[in-house]
Amino acid sequence: MNSRIGVIGGGQLARMMIPAAVNLGLDLSVLAETEGSSARLAATAVGDYHDAETVLRFAETVDVITFDHEHVPEMILRQLVAAGHLVQPGPDALRFAQDKLEMRRRLGELGIPMPDWAAVTTEDELQDFIDDHNGEAVIKTARGGYDGKGVRLVRAAAEAADWFRVLNEDGNGGALLAEERVDFRRELAQLIARRPSGPSALWPVVETVQKGGVCSEVFAPAPGTNPRVLELAARIATTIADELGVTGVMAVELFETTDDRLLVNELAMRPHNSGHWSIDGSVTSQFEQHLRAVLDLPLGDTGVRAPHTVMVNVLGGPTEGEIVDQYPHALADQPGVKVHTYGKSPRPGRKVGHVTAFGDDLDDVVFRARAAAALLGSDL
Amino acid sequence: MNSRIGVIGGGQLARMMIPAAVNLGLDLSVLAETEGSSARLAATAVGDYHDAETVLRFAETVDVITFDHEHVPEMILRQLVAAGHLVQPGPDALRFAQDKLEMRRRLGELGIPMPDWAAVTTEDELQDFIDDHNGEAVIKTARGGYDGKGVRLVRAAAEAADWFRVLNEDGNGGALLAEERVDFRRELAQLIARRPSGPSALWPVVETVQKGGVCSEVFAPAPGTNPRVLELAARIATTIADELGVTGVMAVELFETTDDRLLVNELAMRPHNSGHWSIDGSVTSQFEQHLRAVLDLPLGDTGVRAPHTVMVNVLGGPTEGEIVDQYPHALADQPGVKVHTYGKSPRPGRKVGHVTAFGDDLDDVVFRARAAAALLGSDL
Numbered sequence: 001m002n003s004r005i006g007v008i009g010g011g012q013l014a015r016m017m018i019p020a021a022v023n024l025g026l027d028l029s030v031l032a033e034t035e036g037s038s039a040r041l042a043a044t045a046v047g048d049y050h051d052a053e054t055v056l057r058f059a060e061t062v063d064v065i066t067f068d069h070e071h072v073p074e075m076i077l078r079q080l081v082a083a084g085h086l087v088q089p090g091p092d093a094l095r096f097a098q099d100k101l102e103m104r105r106r107l108g109e110l111g112i113p114m115p116d117w118a119a120v121t122t123e124d125e126l127q128d129f130i131d132d133h134n135g136e137a138v139i140k141t142a143r144g145g146y147d148g149k150g151v152r153l154v155r156a157a158a159e160a161a162d163w164f165r166v167l168n169e170d171g172n173g174g175a176l177l178a179e180e181r182v183d184f185r186r187e188l189a190q191l192i193a194r195r196p197s198g199p200s201a202l203w204p205v206v207e208t209v210q211k212g213g214v215c216s217e218v219f220a221p222a223p224g225t226n227p228r229v230l231e232l233a234a235r236i237a238t239t240i241a242d243e244l245g246v247t248g249v250m251a252v253e254l255f256e257t258t259d260d261r262l263l264v265n266e267l268a269m270r271p272h273n274s275g276h277w278s279i280d281g282s283v284t285s286q287f288e289q290h291l292r293a294v295l296d297l298p299l300g301d302t303g304v305r306a307p308h309t310v311m312v313n314v315l316g317g318p319t320e321g322e323i324v325d326q327y328p329h330a331l332a333d334q335p336g337v338k339v340h341t342y343g344k345s346p347r348p349g350r351k352v353g354h355v356t357a358f359g360d361d362l363d364d365v366v367f368r369a370r371a372a373a374a375l376l377g378s379d380l
Numbered sequence: 381m382n383s384r385i386g387v388i389g390g391g392q393l394a395r396m397m398i399p400a401a402v403n404l405g406l407d408l409s410v411l412a413e414t415e416g417s418s419a420r421l422a423a424t425a426v427g428d429y430h431d432a433e434t435v436l437r438f439a440e441t442v443d444v445i446t447f448d449h450e451h452v453p454e455m456i457l458r459q460l461v462a463a464g465h466l467v468q469p470g471p472d473a474l475r476f477a478q479d480k481l482e483m484r485r486r487l488g489e490l491g492i493p494m495p496d497w498a499a500v501t502t503e504d505e506l507q508d509f510i511d512d513h514n515g516e517a518v519i520k521t522a523r524g525g526y527d528g529k530g531v532r533l534v535r536a537a538a539e540a541a542d543w544f545r546v547l548n549e550d551g552n553g554g555a556l557l558a559e560e561r562v563d564f565r566r567e568l569a570q571l572i573a574r575r576p577s578g579p580s581a582l583w584p585v586v587e588t589v590q591k592g593g594v595c596s597e598v599f600a601p602a603p604g605t606n607p608r609v610l611e612l613a614a615r616i617a618t619t620i621a622d623e624l625g626v627t628g629v630m631a632v633e634l635f636e637t638t639d640d641r642l643l644v645n646e647l648a649m650r651p652h653n654s655g656h657w658s659i660d661g662s663v664t665s666q667f668e669q670h671l672r673a674v675l676d677l678p679l680g681d682t683g684v685r686a687p688h689t690v691m692v693n694v695l696g697g698p699t700e701g702e703i704v705d706q707y708p709h710a711l712a713d714q715p716g717v718k719v720h721t722y723g724k725s726p727r728p729g730r731k732v733g734h735v736t737a738f739g740d741d742l743d744d745v746v747f748r749a750r751a752a753a754a755l756l757g758s759d760l
Contacts, residue, residue, distance in 0.1 A: 001702075001704050001707065003704045018399070019398070019402050019403065022395065022399050022421065023720050023721070024707075024721060025703060025721025025723050026704065041402065041422065283716050297707050297708065297711055298711040298712035298715065300715050300716070301715045301716035305685055305686075322381075322383075324383045324406065327678070328381070328677065328678065331678040331679075331680065332678035335678065335680050336663050336680070338403070338663075339403070339404060340405075341403075341405025342405065353405065
């Protein structure tokens with residue numbers, strides 16, 4: 001059986017695949033960008049994923065290629081496939097996670113509910129969109145954005161002048177994505193894993209809280225959710241996964257509107273911050289499930305292990321020293337909270353870890369998770 | 381803060397410390413006996429732990445030394461301490477786990493309940509012991525035994541002739557441990573973790589089932605246990621840990637007699653097979669707790685995550701191929717069972733993995749765990 005998994009990218013997502021691989025007895029190798037990456041323990045190669053030769057050489061050492069991020073150029077992905085390597089998710093799926101305009105077009109064809117949107121190539125087009133949408137628009141670069149980077153709320157097209165300038169310098173005739181600003185009650189996420197052979201499994205819908213464009217807290221399951229909303233989220237994620245041929249874990253970020261609709265905000269075709277709760281809160285974590293899925297193995301039970309699980313990101317970290325230096329206080333104060341530290345140096349706003357609490361009483365669980373994150377030096 | 385942990389020995393216990401270290405952002409290094417050990421992912425050195433220079437060189441690379449097994453010679457442990465290294469547990473504690481006669485003597489001084497025992501140096505002494513104990517005795521080599529090796533039930537001293545011959549060849553004037561055969565209802569284990577600074581934490585008492593001297597199944601918590609027995613087990617383990625100065629995890633294996641007494645059978649000063657259930661069944665696993673304890677960090681919550689957790693060892697493995705080759709069937713059949721595979725080649729009787737099931741209904745949990753172990757090719 002195929003059991004050697006190669007991960008391109010050495011960030012915390014690759015790192016968190018390591019425990020799952022160790023438990024299941026699977027060989028995990030990582031192609032990291034730098035020495036000392038978050039996933040350094042499993043890094044068998046260090047190199048640039050923009051370099052086809054580097055990636056192809058790495059692929060020779062494993063049975064299946066998967067990803068810590070979505071930034072590997074589509075051309076290299078297609079070279080991998082042409083060379084006979086298994087790539088999960090493959091380029092035909094991944095391009096919809098790599099390019100927000102392609103994603104919007106494809107979801108539109110599938111009839112998936114989304115915010116109103118347009119591809120705008122000039123300030124005039126953007127101004128028209130703004131005028132049609134209550135005098136504001138959320139603009140996004142089609143490629144390369146993450147954690148709130150490449151996203152801007154504008155009330156006049158001139159506020160996007162710098163982005164249009166970059167687009168024109170590119171000479172690719174690119175466009176920006178303009179979206180209506182959605183009046184949402186809260187943000188939800190539906191996590192799904194799908195095997196190449198077709199079967200998929202859904203985790204419970206979670207509520208996500210962003211601060212400054214960065215995921216800050218996740219409540220699993222999303223408290224007090226209308227069963228109709230749960231059903232709709234499941235249908236949306238399953239349709240996208242099946243129709244786009246997604247393999248491995250996919251997160252569908254959703255707006256729950258004040259009038260009880262769901263609109264797709266973003267897609268991520270990999271384990272995702274909104275699923276970190278599952279390591280301690282679900283029978284099968286998103287990382288274990290991702291490994292099972294990319295090997296086309298039967299998927300695990302996605303049930304919850306407690307009525308409430310709350311994940312809080314540790315952003316930034318302590319102003320002096322390392323996160324582990326905070327353990328004597330933090331672990332003493334919160335003996336039931338699970339601490340996950342990514343092996344990255346503290347830096348303001350950087351995702352350096354997360355904590356997870358679980359239990360029967362939501363208020364208590366939230367309090368404990370936030371207390372632990374604060375004691376570990378989180379910015380927020 | 382000290383955060384670099386060095387483990388001597390590259391077996392599955394060292395392997396299962398890796399996920400805990402990754403989660404907590406601690407650096408784990410392993411001195412393995414061979415290339416391709418079970419803990420190979422964290423192996424930074426390969427060498428013989430009987431060689432003082434090898435061990436001392438390894439110790440230079442870490443902040444604290446701990447163990448996958450109890451076989452490092454006491455003299456080397458003392459050299460490590462003399463050279464200023466932190467060794468957890470230290471030689472003053474570890475020698476009681478290394479030598480069953482020393483352990484029996486020390487527990488006797490502490491008034492800990494045990495089977496009747498004697499140190500026997502000749503066949504005549506053994507025959508006297510047998511005659512005084514209903515015509516039978518369990519004999520054990522003082523050192524080096526594990527998993528039923530170095531243990532024999534005899535009804536005549538002549539049956540131990542070969543062991544006495546080896547003792548005499550040694551020229552160390554050694555002795556065998558002779559113990560009464562205890563009429564027990566079942567075997568229990570009390571797992572405890574203790575910090576160098578003193579605090580300790582107990583997990584629930586578990587029931588262990590051995591087949592052919594090897595741990596086969598563990599039920600956590602031990603079903604239907606008299607509260608008096610629980611209290612006694614806690615007192616025994618805490619006394620031993622405190623009085624012997626144990627650091628890290630210790631397992632106390634106990635006989636529950638048909639007349640409701642508890643007798644100490646064996647001690648292990650390291651994570652132990654009777655605690656593998658805690659990875660999936662307790663808020664804090666024995667492996668995470670061991671790392672916290674040896675760094676003298678606050679200990680985690682040892683509560684259970686489900687009313688019943690059952691661990692079943694995978695012994696031997698499939699007759700053809702690797703354990704992972706069984707995943708397509710086994711994972712499909714038991715999506716809620718957690719599979720732990722140790723990266724060892726199948727061989728009859730060898731501990732190659734374990735599975736854990738959990739839930740509200742004990743019968744169902746037992747059934748699922750046994751089914752998964754069988755589908756993975758377990759001998760038993």
